[in-house]
Amino acid sequence: MFNNIEEIDDLVNKHVQYRQSCLNLIASENYSSPTVRNHLTSDFGNRYGCYSTANPAAREYRGNKYIHEFETKTQNLVKDVFGAAYADLRPIGGHIAGVAAVLGLLSPNDLVLEIELKDWGHGLVTLMREASHLNQSIRTDFIPFDEDRAVDLPKLRKMLCELKPKMLIFGGSGMLWPEPIAEIKDIAAKEGIILVHDSSHVNGLIAGGVFPNPLEEGVDVMFGSTHKSFPGPQGGFILTNKFEMYEKMGNTLGASLVTSHHLHRLPALAVSMLEMKTFGKDYGTQVIKNSQALGMYMEKNGFKVIGSGKGYSQTHLILADVSEFGSGLEISKLLEKAHILCSDDFGQLDKEIRIGTAEVTRNGMQEGDMQFIADCFQRIIVKKEDPSGVAEDIGCFTKNYRDYRYML
Ligand SMILES: *Cc1c(COP(=O)(O)O)cnc(C)c1O
16 A cells, blocks of 8 residues: 555656666557646546537536537547547547447447457457347457458458448457458448448557548548557547437447546647647658568568568558467567567467557657667577566667657
8 A cells, every 4th residue: 555645656656767668569559748748637637528419519517618619629630630520539448439339330139340359359349248238239250361461352242241240340459451441332331331440559640641541441430549559648539420420429428438538638639639730640651661670670580470471561560470489478478578568469369469669669769770679579589588688788778769759
C-alpha cells in the first residue's frame, strides 16, 4: 500500500525511467507528445458531458456550454482528418466502439466475418460471444488469409456469396497490408453486407494519408483506437458517412455501454489531430520505411519475416516467425529481459512475434537505426547472448533518441 505521495511519485518515476531505457516496439502503443499529455489535465476531466446522443447540441446537462462546443469542434476536426460525415467520440477505447457497431447494427442470428485470433485478429465478436446471450444470438466465421498474411481474395469472395454474412469486419492487430475493400464492395452491396473497418492499429497511418482510407474505399463504418499508430490519448471513435447507422450505433453506445465518456481526453485528442494534420504524412511515411527496413535487417540476421516476398509490411509493424528458436511467448519474455518490448500472439499459434515501429519513429529513429534493433534481436535470440549486456547497449542507444518528432 502507498502511505504518502512520495511513494506514489517514486513508483511512477521508476516506471518512466525503466520505459525510457527500453526499446518500445509494442505496435499497440505510441509516444504522445508533451503537448498532448499536458492537455489531459484540464477541468474537463471532472465534468460530465451527458451521455445521450452523439450530438452534443442535443444533450441536456447543466454547466456544459463550453464542453458541448468543445466536443462539437473536436468532432469536426476528426471528421476533417478522416474525411467522414459523422464522428462519435464517446467510445472510451477502440474495443467499446466496435461493440457499439456490432450491437447497434446486427439483428439476432446474424453472421459476422472477422479476423481469427490466430491471424492476429482482435477477436471482437468472438470474445463478445463469451457472454452466453450473445453466443446464442451472433454467429461468427473468419476471413481467410494467405501465407503472406494478406486477405485471400478469391476465397473471401466465395465465402461472401455462399455464407451471406450480415457484417464483415476488416482490420486486426497484426495488419501488414491494406485490405481489398474496393474489390469486394460490389458483392457487399449486392448481398446486403455491412462493411466495417476496425482501424485501431492504422488510424495514424490513415490520418497521414499513407494507408488507404477505408471510408473512401467504401466501408460503411470505421472505428478504432486513438493511441496506437495514432499518437493521441487513449480512447476510441466511430466514423461513418451514413446517418442512419450513426444514430443506431450512437444510441447503442449511450447509455448502454458508456455513460461518462471521460472528457479529459477531448483536448488531448484535438491537439493530436492537429499534430497529424501537420506532421502525419512525414510521420507515417517514416514509420512504413522503418518497418520495411527492419523487416530486411531481421531477415538478413536469420529471422523468418512474414511477407518477405512482398516487402515485409505497408504498416507500422512486422511479424516474425520465431518458432525455430522458441515459442512466441518465451521469446518475447527473453527480449523483455534485454529491455526490448514487443508482443507475442497471446497464446494463439505461439510462433510469431509482432514488432512495431511507431514509437521508435516518434523517438526520431530512421532506417539505419533499424539495423541496431535487428542486431539486438539477433544477439539475444540467435547468438543467445546474455540479455543484461544487450540491455546496457540499448540504454546507451536510446539516450540518443529523446529527440521526439512530429509533435506540436
Ligand atoms: C487494440 C485493438 C482494439 C481495442 O482497442 P482499445 O482501444 O484497446 O479498446 C480493437 N481492435 C483491434 C484490431 C485492436 O488491435
